[in-house]
Amino acid sequence: MMYEFKVSEMAEEFGVHRNTIRNWINAGTLPAKEGPGRKYLMEFHEYQLLCEKFGREPHVHGTNHVNPDALGALEKADTEPLNITGKKSQLVQDSSWANACLTCGTCASACPISGVDGLDPRKIVRMAVLGMDKELIESTWPWKCTMCAKCEEACPANIQIIALMRKIRGSRDRDKVPGPIHKGVSMCLERGNNLGIPKDDFVYLCEVLGEELAAEECPGFATPIDVHGARVLVTVNSKEPFGEPDDMKWWWKIFYAAGESWTISSEYWEGVNWGLFSGDDEAMKTIVGRIVDNMRRLNCQVLLLPE
Numbered sequence: 187m188m189y190e191f192k193v194s195e196m197a198e199e200f201g202v203h204r205n206t207i208r209n210w211i212n213a214g215t216l217p218a219k220e221g222p223g224r225k226y227l228m229e230f231h232e233y234q235l236l237c238e239k240f241g242r243e244p245h246v247h248g249t250n251h252v253n254p255d256a257l258g259a260l261e262k263a264d265t266e267p268l269n270i271t272g273k274k275s276q277l278v279q280d281s282s283w284a285n286a287c288l289t290c291g292t293c294a295s296a297c298p299i300s301g302v303d304g305l306d307p308r309k310i311v312r313m314a315v316l317g318m319d320k321e322l323i324e325s326t327w328p329w330k331c332t333m334c335a336k337c338e339e340a341c342p343a344n345i346q347i348i349a350l351m352r353k354i355r356g357s358r359d360r361d362k363v364p365g366p367i368h369k370g371v372s373m374c375l376e377r378g379n380n381l382g383i384p385k386d387d388f389v390y391l392c393e394v395l396g397e398e399l400a401a402e403e404c405p406g407f408a409t410p411i412d413v414h415g416a417r418v419l420v421t422v423n424s425k426e427p428f429g430e431p432d433d434m435k436w437w438w439k440i441f442y443a444a445g446e447s448w449t450i451s452s453e454y455w456e457g458v459n460w461g462l463f464s465g466d467d468e469a470m471k472t473i474v475g476r477i478v479d480n481m482r483r484l485n486c487q488v489l490l491l492p493e
C-alpha cells in the first residue's frame with residue numbers, strides 16, 4: 187500500500203520546515219518518489235516507521251492511499267509541462283511547476299525587492315517553465331535577489347523558487363558572475379579564505395589581538411588557536427582580520443566572560459561561503475567539507491558561523 191502526501195502537509199504534520207522534508211527526500215532519508223499533482227508517494231510502512239521515530243500516531247485518511255496501477259497515466263498527465271514556446275528548460279527542476287504555479291503573484295507580494303529593475307519572482311518562474319533559460323541566465327534579477335526566501339515561504343504551490351534562483355546563478359559562465367563573488371570563491375578554494383590572507387599572518391594577528399585583550403580587560407586571555415577538544419569551533423568572516431580586526435574581540439570578550447571553551451582553526455577558518463551565493467554547488471561543498479574536517483580534527487561539538 188502506498189501513502190500519498192504533499193510536502194506542506196508532511197511538514198505541518200511533523201512540525202518541520204518544508205525544505206527539511208525536501209532535504210529528507212533528496213537524501214533518501216524519506217524514501218518517497220514524485221507522484222502526480224505535486225504529491226509524493228512512499229510505502230505506507232515507511233510512513234509508519236517515520237511516525238514511530240517521531241513518537242506519533244500515523245495520520246491516515248482515505249485520500250492518502252492510492253492504487254499504484256493508476257499512477258502511470260496520472261503521472262504523465264500531471265507532470266507534462268504546458269509549454270507554449272516548445273523550449274525545454276534546463277533550469278526547472280520539477281516539470282510539474284508549469285501546472286502547479288497559479289501565477290497568483292503571492293510570491294511577488296512577499297518579495298521585498300519586487301519591482302526593482304523589473305524583478306518579479308512570478309515572472310521568473312513563468313519564464314523558466316517557458317524555457318527562457320538564456321534570458322534568465324543573462325538577466326540581473328537573480329543577482330539582485332537577496333535569497334531571503336520570503337517568496338517561497340508565501341507560495342501556496344510550494345514552488346522551489348530559491349533552488350531556481352541558485353540554478354540560474356550557477357548556470358552563468360563563471361567569469362560573468364558579478365562583482366567579487368566568484369573571485370572570492372576562487373580565492374577561497376585556492377588559498378583557504380575569500381581574501382587570500384596567508385596562514386602565518388592570520389595566526390600572528392589573532393595572537394596580537396589576544397595580547398591586546400589580555401592587557402585591556404581580559405587578564406590571562408590568549409587566543410585559542412587549534413585547541414583540540416574545545417567545545418566550540420569559531421569560524422571567521424575574512425573581512426574582519428582584513429579590515430576590522432577589533433570586531434573579533436567583541437566575540438572573544440563574550441567567550442571570556444562566559445568561560446566558554448572555544449577555538450579557531452589556523453587553516454580553513456573562513457566562515458563565509460560564497461559558493462552559496464554564486465550558485466556553485468561544488469565549491470560550496472568543498473568549503474563546507476573543510477569546516478567539517480576541522481570539526482573532526484579538533485574534536486569540537488558546536489560550530490559557530492559568523493553569518
Ligand code: SF4
Binds near residue numbers: 287342
Ligand atoms: S506564489 Fe507560487 S504559485 Fe503564486 S505566482 Fe508565485 S510561484 Fe506561482
Ligand code: SF4
Binds near residue numbers: 296299332335
Ligand atoms: S528570495 Fe529573492 S525573489 Fe524571493 S522574496 Fe527574497 S529577494 Fe524576492
